[in-house]
Amino acid sequence: xxxxxxxxxxxxxxxxxxxxxxxxxxxxxxxxxxxxxxxxxxxxxxxxxxxxxxxxxxxxxxxxxxxxxxxxxxxxxxxxxxxxxxxxxxxxxxxxxxxxxxxxxxxxxxxxxxxxxxxxxxxxxxxxxxxxxxxxxxxxxxxxxxxxxxxxxxxxxxxxxxxxxxxxxxxxxxxxxxxxxxxxxxxxxxxxxxxxxxxxxxxxxxxxxxxxxxxxxxxxxxxxxxxxxxxxxxxxxxxxxxxxxxxxxxxxxxxxxxxxxxxxxxxxxxxxxxxxxxxxxxxxxxxxxxxxxxxxxxxxxxxxxxxxxxxxxxxxxxxxxxxxxxxxxxxxxxxxxxxxxxxxxxxxxxxxxxxxxxxxxxxxxxx
Numbered sequence: 001x002x003x004x005x006x007x008x009x010x011x012x013x014x015x016x017x018x019x020x021x022x023x024x025x026x027x028x029x030x031x032x033x034x035x036x037x038x039x040x041x042x043x044x045x046x047x048x049x050x051x052x053x054x055x056x057x058x059x060x061x062x063x064x065x066x067x068x069x070x071x072x073x074x075x076x077x078x079x080x081x082x083x084x085x086x087x088x089x090x091x092x093x094x095x096x097x098x099x100x101x102x103x104x105x106x107x108x109x110x111x112x113x114x115x116x117x118x119x120x121x122x123x124x125x126x127x128x129x130x131x132x133x134x135x136x137x138x139x140x141x142x143x144x145x146x147x148x149x150x151x152x153x154x155x156x157x158x159x160x161x162x163x164x165x166x167x168x169x170x171x172x173x174x175x176x177x178x179x180x181x182x183x184x185x186x187x188x189x190x191x192x193x194x195x196x197x198x199x200x201x202x203x204x205x206x207x208x209x210x211x212x213x214x215x216x217x218x219x220x221x222x223x224x225x226x227x228x229x230x231x232x233x234x235x236x237x238x239x240x241x242x243x244x245x246x247x248x249x250x251x252x253x254x255x256x257x258x259x260x261x262x263x264x265x266x267x268x269x270x271x272x273x274x275x276x277x278x279x280x281x282x283x284x285x286x287x288x289x290x291x292x293x294x295x296x297x298x299x300x301x302x303x304x305x306x307x308x309x310x311x312x313x314x315x316x317x318x319x320x321x322x323x324x325x326x327x328x329x330x331x332x333x334x335x336x337x338x339x340x341x342x343x344x345x346x347x348x349x350x351x352x353x354x355x356x357x358x359x360x361x362x363x364x365x366x367x
Contacts, residue, residue, distance in 0.1 A: 019089035020340075020347050024112065024119035025051065027088040028060060031111050034095040035062040040109075045211045049116040049126040052327045057115040059212060063219070064098055065106035070224040073362050076110040076281065077231040079132050081117015081124065085340040086301055087231035088112065089347065090354030097355065099362035107362065113208055121332040122320065123313060123339070125206060133190035133201035133279040134209055137287065142201065143278055145193045148178050148186035156187065157197040161323040162315035162331050171307055184306065189277045196321045198313055201279055209284070217288055227295040227365045229358060230281060233339045234309050236302030239346045241353040244298040299357060301350045303341055312338040 021027035035042055040062035047057045075094070077087020091109045098107060112118050116126045125131055136142055149156075152174050158165070175183055190201040205213075220226070236242040282296045303309065315331040323329065341347075 018347075019093040019351055020085060021088060024084070024115055025055060027085065027092075027118070028058070028111065028115075031062075031088055031092050031095075031109075032060060034092050035109070038064070038095050038098065040064050040095070041067070043215065045215060047115065047208055047211065049207075051116075051119040055119070057119060059113055059115065059208060059215075060111040061215060062095070062109045062111070063106055064108075065101040066104050067106075067219075068222065069104055069106035069220070070222070071102065071105045071365055072108055072220060072223060072226050073106075073358070073365050074108045074110065074226060074228045075231065075358055076113060076228065078112030078114050078118050079230065079281065080130070080232060080234075080339075081114040081120070081122045082336055083123070083231075083233045083339045084112045084114065084118040085336070086233045086347075086350050086354075089351050090231060090358075093351045094355050094358055097359075099359045100366070101362075102366040105366055110212070113212060115208075121327060121336050122316065123335070124200070124317075125208065127202060127206060128196060128200050128317075128320075129202035129206050130190060130199050131206060131208065132281070133199065133277060134206050135281050135284040136201070136205070136279040137283070138204050142192055143190070145191040146186035146189060148183060149191050150193070152178075152183070152187070153194060153197060156314060157194060158314075158318060159196075159322055160318065162318040167311050167314070168307065171310070185276065187310075190279060196317075198317055213284060213288065216284075220289070223289055223292045225293045225295075225365065226285065226289060227361055228281070228285065228297065229361060230296070230298050231301075231354065232298060233301045233350075234303050235300040238302050238304070238341075239343075239349040240302050241350070241357065242300045242302065243357075244300065245296075297361075299354065301346075301353070303346075304338060309338050 021030055032042060041064075043061040043063070045059040045061070047059065049057050051057055075091060077091060078084025088111060091111060095109070101107065114125050114131050117123055123130070155170055155174060178186070188199055190199050191197060192201050192203060194200060282294070285294055285296065312331070312335045316335040319325065319329050319331040323331075
């Protein structure tokens with residue numbers, strides 16, 4: 001057992017429960033309980049959307065350190081709803097072993113930016129919007145929907161409840177037509193024409209983006225240096241953390257050396273697992289803090305192959321729009337397992353890697 005894992009296990013013992021949670025509401029309660037015990041300045045931003053039983057939903061933010069900081073380490077999670085189970089676990093484990101803070105510094109934990117998706121076991125929000133494509137400037141023209149997406153739209157978004165429909169055979173045919181890398185880029189980069197379709201970016205900023213923007217603008221004015229780690233799951237080798245760079249004051253190699261981890265560019269290319277897209281959280285930060293130095297990293301924890309994940313996304317989306325939409329459905333279970341595998345080894349590794357990266361980032365930021 002590593003020293004870092006020993007610290008994580010000790011933290012779980014103090015909380016009386018493991019960092020992973022079965023539902024959004026248990027995860028939220030666990031996170032807030034840990035943050036309150038650690039003396040955080042807690043904020044709860046209410047949203048209009050409701051949970052499966054009509055429960056209120058919130059974006060919870062915990063701040064440790066200076067109230068008007070000049071340097072901030074911001075760890076966000078749950079932007080893709082169901083991916084928030086891993087993000088919440090990392091944040092909850094981190095709270096009881098926070099790295100030292102410098103004078104004027106702060107660590108900010110944004111628990112779940114898409115509580116609707118996490119509570120309903122969806123990747124998208126209440127408007128079927130992919131929030132990681134929704135931070136765009138609404139006054140600017142958005143990228144057009146890729147032609148390849150239009151050509152495969154009926155395959156991606158069949159207007160009927162999910163069923164056994166030879167998905168893998170159909171997917172293999174589409175890959176043969178367009179090539180895997182081209183198809184992956186076209187499908188996942190975001191689209192604005194099909195409101196019920198996968199990876200819909202929306203046509204205006206969603207409520208959660210607007211509420212989050214207002215909080216950042218109010219509390220981080222005058223910021224000198226912002227280092228963001230946005231937590232996700234799905235891409236990469238099973239249980240392995242991959243870092244994708246979007247904004248940084250240093251080149252990826254130098255930053256990787258400082259963090260003692262490899263850092264890849266956001267779009268690794270045909271040999272990588274990532275893809276390029278616009279409308280991410282980094283665009284909002286550039287808009288709000290044009291004079292600040294910003295380092296922005298996406299931390300992805302790998303789960304399963306692209307086709308298995310796409311199959312789960314497709315089935316849940318069909319159930320949401322053309323089935324009963326109820327949470328106790330096999331498509332919901334499959335989607336949660338696709339982004340948060342039940343493997344204890346996967347969960348242990350994710351928490352260990354996530355906490356260690358944050359500690360290294362804090363050392364880099366404060367030094």
